[in-house]
Amino acid sequence: MNNLQYPIKFSFKITTLSxxxxxxxxxxxxxxYVKQKMFKLKEAISVYSDESKSQVLFTIAANKWLDFSAAYSMTDASGNEIGKIARKGWRSMWKAEYDIVDQNNQPQYKVQEANAWVRVADSMIGEIPVLGAFTGYLFNPTYNVTNKAGQIVVKLKKMPSFFGKEFELEKVADIDEDDKERVMLGLMMMILLERRRG
Known part of the structure:
Protein backbone atom coordinates (compact mmCIF):
# COMPACT_ATOMS: atom_id res chain seq x y z
CA MET A 1 0.00 0.00 0.00
CA ASN A 2 1.53 3.24 -1.11
CA ASN A 3 0.62 6.84 -0.31
CA LEU A 4 -0.39 6.34 3.32
CA GLN A 5 -1.31 10.02 3.75
CA TYR A 6 -3.43 10.54 6.85
CA PRO A 7 -6.26 10.76 7.63
CA ILE A 8 -7.26 7.53 5.88
CA LYS A 9 -10.96 6.75 5.46
CA PHE A 10 -12.53 3.28 5.50
CA SER A 11 -15.92 3.25 3.72
CA PHE A 12 -18.00 0.07 3.94
CA LYS A 13 -20.30 -1.00 1.11
CA ILE A 14 -23.76 -1.53 2.57
CA THR A 15 -25.11 -3.03 -0.67
CA THR A 16 -23.13 -6.29 -0.41
CA LEU A 17 -23.61 -9.32 1.84
CA SER A 18 -19.96 -9.34 2.83
CA TYR A 33 -10.02 -2.52 -1.35
CA VAL A 34 -10.74 -5.08 1.37
CA LYS A 35 -12.94 -8.09 0.63
CA GLN A 36 -14.04 -10.58 3.25
CA LYS A 37 -14.20 -14.16 2.02
CA MET A 38 -17.73 -15.41 2.63
CA PHE A 39 -18.76 -18.82 3.98
CA LYS A 40 -15.31 -19.81 5.22
CA LEU A 41 -14.83 -21.85 8.40
CA LYS A 42 -11.82 -19.70 9.14
CA GLU A 43 -12.00 -15.91 8.92
CA ALA A 44 -10.10 -14.63 5.85
CA ILE A 45 -9.84 -11.38 3.90
CA SER A 46 -8.05 -10.25 0.75
CA VAL A 47 -6.60 -6.77 0.41
CA TYR A 48 -6.55 -5.56 -3.21
CA SER A 49 -4.87 -2.51 -4.74
CA ASP A 50 -8.26 -1.08 -5.80
CA GLU A 51 -11.94 -1.86 -6.50
CA SER A 52 -11.10 -3.72 -9.73
CA LYS A 53 -9.76 -6.57 -7.53
CA SER A 54 -7.13 -7.35 -10.17
CA GLN A 55 -4.10 -7.31 -7.84
CA VAL A 56 -4.00 -8.91 -4.38
CA LEU A 57 -1.57 -7.04 -2.14
CA PHE A 58 -2.10 -8.96 1.11
CA THR A 59 -4.18 -11.71 2.67
CA ILE A 60 -5.15 -12.00 6.32
CA ALA A 61 -6.39 -15.32 7.67
CA ALA A 62 -7.13 -16.89 11.05
CA ASN A 63 -4.42 -19.22 12.36
CA LYS A 64 -6.96 -21.15 14.42
CA TRP A 65 -10.64 -21.98 14.27
CA LEU A 66 -12.73 -19.00 15.22
CA ASP A 67 -12.63 -18.47 18.95
CA PHE A 68 -12.06 -15.71 21.47
CA SER A 69 -8.29 -15.82 21.17
CA ALA A 70 -7.76 -16.23 17.44
CA ALA A 71 -4.65 -14.81 15.81
CA TYR A 72 -4.76 -13.55 12.23
CA SER A 73 -1.66 -13.86 10.01
CA MET A 74 -0.88 -11.12 7.50
CA THR A 75 0.95 -12.24 4.36
CA ASP A 76 2.11 -10.24 1.35
CA ALA A 77 1.60 -11.15 -2.33
CA SER A 78 4.74 -13.34 -2.26
CA GLY A 79 3.40 -15.38 0.67
CA ASN A 80 5.76 -13.88 3.26
CA GLU A 81 4.26 -13.39 6.71
CA ILE A 82 4.69 -9.77 7.79
CA GLY A 83 2.95 -10.02 11.15
CA LYS A 84 -0.20 -10.94 13.05
CA ILE A 85 -3.03 -9.35 14.96
CA ALA A 86 -4.28 -11.32 17.96
CA ARG A 87 -7.41 -10.75 20.02
CA LYS A 88 -6.82 -10.68 23.77
CA GLY A 89 -9.11 -13.59 24.68
CA TRP A 90 -11.77 -13.10 27.34
CA ARG A 91 -10.46 -9.65 28.19
CA SER A 92 -11.66 -8.58 24.73
CA MET A 93 -15.25 -9.64 25.49
CA TRP A 94 -15.93 -6.42 27.41
CA LYS A 95 -13.52 -3.97 25.83
CA ALA A 96 -11.87 -4.64 22.47
CA GLU A 97 -8.17 -5.33 22.92
CA TYR A 98 -5.71 -6.69 20.35
CA ASP A 99 -1.95 -7.08 19.95
CA ILE A 100 -0.12 -6.38 16.70
CA VAL A 101 3.02 -8.51 16.46
CA ASP A 102 5.82 -8.46 13.89
CA GLN A 103 7.07 -11.24 11.60
CA ASN A 104 9.26 -12.54 14.46
CA ASN A 105 6.25 -12.85 16.81
CA GLN A 106 7.42 -9.87 18.87
CA PRO A 107 4.58 -7.68 20.26
CA GLN A 108 4.85 -4.17 18.83
CA TYR A 109 1.56 -2.37 19.28
CA LYS A 110 -1.61 -2.67 21.34
CA VAL A 111 -5.07 -1.73 20.02
CA GLN A 112 -7.62 -0.82 22.69
CA GLU A 113 -11.16 0.47 22.57
CA ALA A 114 -11.21 3.87 24.30
CA ASN A 115 -14.67 3.45 25.90
CA ALA A 116 -16.50 0.10 26.06
CA TRP A 117 -19.82 1.74 27.05
CA VAL A 118 -20.13 3.29 23.59
CA ARG A 119 -20.20 -0.17 21.97
CA VAL A 120 -22.63 -1.52 24.59
CA ALA A 121 -25.09 1.32 23.91
CA ASP A 122 -24.60 0.96 20.14
CA SER A 123 -25.36 -2.79 20.31
CA MET A 124 -28.44 -2.42 22.52
CA ILE A 125 -30.10 0.41 20.59
CA GLY A 126 -29.03 -1.15 17.28
CA GLU A 127 -31.44 -4.04 17.97
CA ILE A 128 -34.48 -1.72 18.10
CA PRO A 129 -36.29 -1.59 14.73
CA VAL A 130 -35.99 1.77 12.91
CA LEU A 131 -33.79 3.26 15.66
CA GLY A 132 -31.03 0.79 14.76
CA ALA A 133 -30.37 2.63 11.48
CA PHE A 134 -29.53 5.81 13.39
CA THR A 135 -27.04 4.41 15.91
CA GLY A 136 -24.25 5.26 13.45
CA TYR A 137 -24.96 8.92 14.21
CA LEU A 138 -25.16 8.49 17.99
CA PHE A 139 -22.47 6.04 19.09
CA ASN A 140 -19.02 6.23 17.58
CA PRO A 141 -16.27 4.21 19.28
CA THR A 142 -12.58 5.11 19.06
CA TYR A 143 -9.74 2.59 19.04
CA ASN A 144 -6.26 3.69 20.17
CA VAL A 145 -3.07 2.09 18.86
CA THR A 146 -0.22 2.41 21.36
CA ASN A 147 3.46 1.52 21.03
CA LYS A 148 5.54 -0.37 23.60
CA ALA A 149 6.11 2.88 25.52
CA GLY A 150 2.33 3.33 25.90
CA GLN A 151 2.25 6.32 23.52
CA ILE A 152 -0.78 6.61 21.21
CA VAL A 153 0.45 6.55 17.60
CA VAL A 154 -2.83 6.11 15.67
CA LYS A 155 -6.55 6.50 16.41
CA LEU A 156 -9.30 4.73 14.47
CA LYS A 157 -12.67 6.46 14.88
CA LYS A 158 -16.12 5.46 13.72
CA MET A 159 -17.57 8.53 12.02
CA PRO A 160 -21.23 9.62 12.21
CA SER A 161 -22.98 7.86 9.29
CA PHE A 162 -26.00 5.69 8.49
CA PHE A 163 -25.39 2.03 9.38
CA GLY A 164 -21.95 2.89 10.81
CA LYS A 165 -20.20 2.56 7.48
CA GLU A 166 -17.48 5.25 7.78
CA PHE A 167 -14.26 5.07 9.80
CA GLU A 168 -11.27 7.42 9.91
CA LEU A 169 -7.67 6.57 10.73
CA GLU A 170 -5.74 9.49 12.19
CA LYS A 171 -1.98 9.54 12.83
CA VAL A 172 -1.06 10.95 16.26
CA ALA A 173 2.70 10.21 16.34
CA ASP A 174 5.33 8.88 13.96
CA ILE A 175 5.39 5.15 13.19
CA ASP A 176 8.42 3.28 11.85
CA GLU A 177 8.21 2.94 8.07
CA ASP A 178 8.48 -0.84 8.44
CA ASP A 179 5.41 -0.91 10.73
CA LYS A 180 2.95 1.26 8.77
CA GLU A 181 1.48 -1.51 6.62
CA ARG A 182 1.38 -3.96 9.54
CA VAL A 183 -0.60 -1.50 11.68
CA MET A 184 -2.93 -0.66 8.76
CA LEU A 185 -3.62 -4.33 7.99
CA GLY A 186 -4.15 -5.13 11.66
CA LEU A 187 -6.74 -2.37 11.96
CA MET A 188 -8.48 -3.53 8.76
CA MET A 189 -8.92 -7.01 10.24
CA MET A 190 -9.89 -5.68 13.66
CA ILE A 191 -12.61 -3.40 12.32
CA LEU A 192 -14.22 -6.31 10.44
CA LEU A 193 -14.22 -8.39 13.62
CA GLU A 194 -15.61 -5.54 15.74
CA ARG A 195 -18.39 -4.73 13.26
CA ARG A 196 -19.48 -8.35 13.37
CA ARG A 197 -19.48 -8.35 17.18
CA GLY A 198 -21.73 -5.29 17.17
Missing part, protein backbone atom coordinates in the same frame (compact mmCIF):
# COMPACT_ATOMS: atom_id res chain seq x y z
CA UNK A 19 -18.15 -6.64 4.79
CA UNK A 20 -16.24 -5.10 1.85
CA UNK A 21 -14.72 -1.66 2.24
CA UNK A 22 -12.49 0.84 0.46
CA UNK A 23 -9.53 2.63 2.09
CA UNK A 24 -8.76 6.11 0.73
CA UNK A 25 -5.96 8.47 1.71
CA UNK A 26 -6.23 12.20 2.49
CA UNK A 27 -6.15 13.01 -1.26
CA UNK A 28 -9.13 10.72 -1.92
CA UNK A 29 -6.95 8.17 -3.73
CA UNK A 30 -7.86 4.50 -3.20
CA UNK A 31 -5.00 2.71 -1.45
CA UNK A 32 -6.80 -0.61 -0.83
Missing amino acids: NDFTAKNASGQTIA
Whole structure:
Protein backbone atom coordinates (compact mmCIF):
# COMPACT_ATOMS: atom_id res chain seq x y z
CA MET A 1 0.00 0.00 0.00
CA ASN A 2 1.53 3.24 -1.11
CA ASN A 3 0.62 6.84 -0.31
CA LEU A 4 -0.39 6.34 3.32
CA GLN A 5 -1.31 10.02 3.75
CA TYR A 6 -3.43 10.54 6.85
CA PRO A 7 -6.26 10.76 7.63
CA ILE A 8 -7.26 7.53 5.88
CA LYS A 9 -10.96 6.75 5.46
CA PHE A 10 -12.53 3.28 5.50
CA SER A 11 -15.92 3.25 3.72
CA PHE A 12 -18.00 0.07 3.94
CA LYS A 13 -20.30 -1.00 1.11
CA ILE A 14 -23.76 -1.53 2.57
CA THR A 15 -25.11 -3.03 -0.67
CA THR A 16 -23.13 -6.29 -0.41
CA LEU A 17 -23.61 -9.32 1.84
CA SER A 18 -19.96 -9.34 2.83
CA ASN A 19 -18.15 -6.64 4.79
CA ASP A 20 -16.24 -5.10 1.85
CA PHE A 21 -14.72 -1.66 2.24
CA THR A 22 -12.49 0.84 0.46
CA ALA A 23 -9.53 2.63 2.09
CA LYS A 24 -8.76 6.11 0.73
CA ASN A 25 -5.96 8.47 1.71
CA ALA A 26 -6.23 12.20 2.49
CA SER A 27 -6.15 13.01 -1.26
CA GLY A 28 -9.13 10.72 -1.92
CA GLN A 29 -6.95 8.17 -3.73
CA THR A 30 -7.86 4.50 -3.20
CA ILE A 31 -5.00 2.71 -1.45
CA ALA A 32 -6.80 -0.61 -0.83
CA TYR A 33 -10.02 -2.52 -1.35
CA VAL A 34 -10.74 -5.08 1.37
CA LYS A 35 -12.94 -8.09 0.63
CA GLN A 36 -14.04 -10.58 3.25
CA LYS A 37 -14.20 -14.16 2.02
CA MET A 38 -17.73 -15.41 2.63
CA PHE A 39 -18.76 -18.82 3.98
CA LYS A 40 -15.31 -19.81 5.22
CA LEU A 41 -14.83 -21.85 8.40
CA LYS A 42 -11.82 -19.70 9.14
CA GLU A 43 -12.00 -15.91 8.92
CA ALA A 44 -10.10 -14.63 5.85
CA ILE A 45 -9.84 -11.38 3.90
CA SER A 46 -8.05 -10.25 0.75
CA VAL A 47 -6.60 -6.77 0.41
CA TYR A 48 -6.55 -5.56 -3.21
CA SER A 49 -4.87 -2.51 -4.74
CA ASP A 50 -8.26 -1.08 -5.80
CA GLU A 51 -11.94 -1.86 -6.50
CA SER A 52 -11.10 -3.72 -9.73
CA LYS A 53 -9.76 -6.57 -7.53
CA SER A 54 -7.13 -7.35 -10.17
CA GLN A 55 -4.10 -7.31 -7.84
CA VAL A 56 -4.00 -8.91 -4.38
CA LEU A 57 -1.57 -7.04 -2.14
CA PHE A 58 -2.10 -8.96 1.11
CA THR A 59 -4.18 -11.71 2.67
CA ILE A 60 -5.15 -12.00 6.32
CA ALA A 61 -6.39 -15.32 7.67
CA ALA A 62 -7.13 -16.89 11.05
CA ASN A 63 -4.42 -19.22 12.36
CA LYS A 64 -6.96 -21.15 14.42
CA TRP A 65 -10.64 -21.98 14.27
CA LEU A 66 -12.73 -19.00 15.22
CA ASP A 67 -12.63 -18.47 18.95
CA PHE A 68 -12.06 -15.71 21.47
CA SER A 69 -8.29 -15.82 21.17
CA ALA A 70 -7.76 -16.23 17.44
CA ALA A 71 -4.65 -14.81 15.81
CA TYR A 72 -4.76 -13.55 12.23
CA SER A 73 -1.66 -13.86 10.01
CA MET A 74 -0.88 -11.12 7.50
CA THR A 75 0.95 -12.24 4.36
CA ASP A 76 2.11 -10.24 1.35
CA ALA A 77 1.60 -11.15 -2.33
CA SER A 78 4.74 -13.34 -2.26
CA GLY A 79 3.40 -15.38 0.67
CA ASN A 80 5.76 -13.88 3.26
CA GLU A 81 4.26 -13.39 6.71
CA ILE A 82 4.69 -9.77 7.79
CA GLY A 83 2.95 -10.02 11.15
CA LYS A 84 -0.20 -10.94 13.05
CA ILE A 85 -3.03 -9.35 14.96
CA ALA A 86 -4.28 -11.32 17.96
CA ARG A 87 -7.41 -10.75 20.02
CA LYS A 88 -6.82 -10.68 23.77
CA GLY A 89 -9.11 -13.59 24.68
CA TRP A 90 -11.77 -13.10 27.34
CA ARG A 91 -10.46 -9.65 28.19
CA SER A 92 -11.66 -8.58 24.73
CA MET A 93 -15.25 -9.64 25.49
CA TRP A 94 -15.93 -6.42 27.41
CA LYS A 95 -13.52 -3.97 25.83
CA ALA A 96 -11.87 -4.64 22.47
CA GLU A 97 -8.17 -5.33 22.92
CA TYR A 98 -5.71 -6.69 20.35
CA ASP A 99 -1.95 -7.08 19.95
CA ILE A 100 -0.12 -6.38 16.70
CA VAL A 101 3.02 -8.51 16.46
CA ASP A 102 5.82 -8.46 13.89
CA GLN A 103 7.07 -11.24 11.60
CA ASN A 104 9.26 -12.54 14.46
CA ASN A 105 6.25 -12.85 16.81
CA GLN A 106 7.42 -9.87 18.87
CA PRO A 107 4.58 -7.68 20.26
CA GLN A 108 4.85 -4.17 18.83
CA TYR A 109 1.56 -2.37 19.28
CA LYS A 110 -1.61 -2.67 21.34
CA VAL A 111 -5.07 -1.73 20.02
CA GLN A 112 -7.62 -0.82 22.69
CA GLU A 113 -11.16 0.47 22.57
CA ALA A 114 -11.21 3.87 24.30
CA ASN A 115 -14.67 3.45 25.90
CA ALA A 116 -16.50 0.10 26.06
CA TRP A 117 -19.82 1.74 27.05
CA VAL A 118 -20.13 3.29 23.59
CA ARG A 119 -20.20 -0.17 21.97
CA VAL A 120 -22.63 -1.52 24.59
CA ALA A 121 -25.09 1.32 23.91
CA ASP A 122 -24.60 0.96 20.14
CA SER A 123 -25.36 -2.79 20.31
CA MET A 124 -28.44 -2.42 22.52
CA ILE A 125 -30.10 0.41 20.59
CA GLY A 126 -29.03 -1.15 17.28
CA GLU A 127 -31.44 -4.04 17.97
CA ILE A 128 -34.48 -1.72 18.10
CA PRO A 129 -36.29 -1.59 14.73
CA VAL A 130 -35.99 1.77 12.91
CA LEU A 131 -33.79 3.26 15.66
CA GLY A 132 -31.03 0.79 14.76
CA ALA A 133 -30.37 2.63 11.48
CA PHE A 134 -29.53 5.81 13.39
CA THR A 135 -27.04 4.41 15.91
CA GLY A 136 -24.25 5.26 13.45
CA TYR A 137 -24.96 8.92 14.21
CA LEU A 138 -25.16 8.49 17.99
CA PHE A 139 -22.47 6.04 19.09
CA ASN A 140 -19.02 6.23 17.58
CA PRO A 141 -16.27 4.21 19.28
CA THR A 142 -12.58 5.11 19.06
CA TYR A 143 -9.74 2.59 19.04
CA ASN A 144 -6.26 3.69 20.17
CA VAL A 145 -3.07 2.09 18.86
CA THR A 146 -0.22 2.41 21.36
CA ASN A 147 3.46 1.52 21.03
CA LYS A 148 5.54 -0.37 23.60
CA ALA A 149 6.11 2.88 25.52
CA GLY A 150 2.33 3.33 25.90
CA GLN A 151 2.25 6.32 23.52
CA ILE A 152 -0.78 6.61 21.21
CA VAL A 153 0.45 6.55 17.60
CA VAL A 154 -2.83 6.11 15.67
CA LYS A 155 -6.55 6.50 16.41
CA LEU A 156 -9.30 4.73 14.47
CA LYS A 157 -12.67 6.46 14.88
CA LYS A 158 -16.12 5.46 13.72
CA MET A 159 -17.57 8.53 12.02
CA PRO A 160 -21.23 9.62 12.21
CA SER A 161 -22.98 7.86 9.29
CA PHE A 162 -26.00 5.69 8.49
CA PHE A 163 -25.39 2.03 9.38
CA GLY A 164 -21.95 2.89 10.81
CA LYS A 165 -20.20 2.56 7.48
CA GLU A 166 -17.48 5.25 7.78
CA PHE A 167 -14.26 5.07 9.80
CA GLU A 168 -11.27 7.42 9.91
CA LEU A 169 -7.67 6.57 10.73
CA GLU A 170 -5.74 9.49 12.19
CA LYS A 171 -1.98 9.54 12.83
CA VAL A 172 -1.06 10.95 16.26
CA ALA A 173 2.70 10.21 16.34
CA ASP A 174 5.33 8.88 13.96
CA ILE A 175 5.39 5.15 13.19
CA ASP A 176 8.42 3.28 11.85
CA GLU A 177 8.21 2.94 8.07
CA ASP A 178 8.48 -0.84 8.44
CA ASP A 179 5.41 -0.91 10.73
CA LYS A 180 2.95 1.26 8.77
CA GLU A 181 1.48 -1.51 6.62
CA ARG A 182 1.38 -3.96 9.54
CA VAL A 183 -0.60 -1.50 11.68
CA MET A 184 -2.93 -0.66 8.76
CA LEU A 185 -3.62 -4.33 7.99
CA GLY A 186 -4.15 -5.13 11.66
CA LEU A 187 -6.74 -2.37 11.96
CA MET A 188 -8.48 -3.53 8.76
CA MET A 189 -8.92 -7.01 10.24
CA MET A 190 -9.89 -5.68 13.66
CA ILE A 191 -12.61 -3.40 12.32
CA LEU A 192 -14.22 -6.31 10.44
CA LEU A 193 -14.22 -8.39 13.62
CA GLU A 194 -15.61 -5.54 15.74
CA ARG A 195 -18.39 -4.73 13.26
CA ARG A 196 -19.48 -8.35 13.37
CA ARG A 197 -19.48 -8.35 17.18
CA GLY A 198 -21.73 -5.29 17.17
